[in-house]
Each structure stands twice: as C-alpha cells, then as structure tokens.
Amino acid sequence: MSGIKYSPIPLPCPHCEENLLETTYTTYTVTDLRIEKDTYVSCVPCARAELSSLSKKALSNGWQNVPGSIIQFLHNAQIPFVRVNHESVHKALLQMIGLSPDTNQLNVALLGTYLAVSMIKVDGKIISEEINVAKELGQLILPGFDEHDFQEVVTQSDALPPAQIVATLLSNLLPQRGKEAIFRYLFQISLADNESPLCEQILLFSVAENLNLDLGEMDISL
Secondary structure (H helix, E strand, O other): OOOOOOOOEEEEOOOOOOOEEOEEEEEEEEEOOEEEEEEEEEOHHHHHHHHHHHHHHHHHOOOOOHHHHHHHHHHHHHHHHOOOOHHHHHHHHHHHOOOOOOHHHOOHHHHHHHHHHHHHHHHOOOOHHHHHHHHHHHHHHOOOOOHHHHHHHHHOHHHOOOHHHHHHHHHOOOOHHHHHHHHHHHHHHHHOOOOOOHHHHHHHHHHHHHOOOOOOOOOOOO
C-alpha cells in the first residue's frame, strides 16, 4: 500500500461541521478496570480540542490514581502528533462501514453491494423493486454475489456514506477489473427501470470519476 496517494474525503467534520475530515484520533475509557479505545474522524483542530478536553476530564470522572493518570497520558500523548492524515481517514471510514482496508481480503461483490445500496438510496428512499432488481443483476454480473450480504448492507443503509464517498474509499483498493465490474453493475441497475433520473446520472458520473474510470474506454455513455 506504500506510495498510494489518498484523496481528501469531502465530508464535514462532525464536531465543527465547517472543516473537512482530515485525521483520526483515539479515545480511551476505563470499563470494569479495562482500558477500551475507539477511533474517530475529524478535522485537525477539533481532534486536538477533543483530546485536550478528554485529558482534562480524565482525573475528574471518579477514576483515581493509576487509571485516571493513564487515560490522561494516552490522550495528551496524541496531541502533538495530530496532523492531516488522509490515509488514516480512509481506513477508519472503511472500518466504520464494515470493510477491511486489507487488500488481501477484498470481496469485489461485497464492495459492489455497498455502492449499489448507496446509489439506490440516492433519492432518500429504498424501494423493494429496486432491491430485487439489484439482487438479480448482482447474481448475473458480479461473481460471488451473495443475497444475504446484500440484505445485511440494506439494513445498514442509514449508516452508509454517499456512493461517491464509498467510491473514493475503494479507489485505492480495487484493481481496475474490479472497478469496471462494479461500475457496469451500477450502470445496469440505473437502466433496469427504463429510466435514468438526473440524480442517478450525476451520481454515476461522480462514482466513475472517484474510481478513476474512463467511461469512453469502457464504451459506456450516460
């Protein structure tokens, strides 16, 4: 994975909602005498502010002596090293939506499923007829397509980022043939109801661009 250039993710920081996602940071808590951690994404200033705030709270939450001091240290120690890191944002978002950033574990059919569901909900709703069409086309176009996996992703659809974002996350992971197979799958879904609304066309253009695909070379016209 070395040498890969990770693109900025055009999603707002969940804290300030002004800057874009730039980095990740880790928070620590003590539960039943165990230290547990979680990773979050944000802009750099908000990450530093959150870590500073958590550090100050560490000793005032009833944790005495060693536990509180450890939590305070773990938060403080990160602050000087928080900087723009698009790679960490990519990997964190992939894990948040249940995908592994490990290229050895890539499942093209499953990745196609994530993009298909993201595209289907572009108009704010998921219609059963569209789901059934997507399942039928998936079995025809994507080797290894699994209806159960598809339904699982549908149940998580509210947590999925927009399809353009998913495409950006996958761009550095998928081989060219995988990207083309997935895009042809999405294209066929858009044609299945004999109409292609403007919002779907714009979405397909964005997905193709974010996957670094040349539609002319693929002989696809939107």
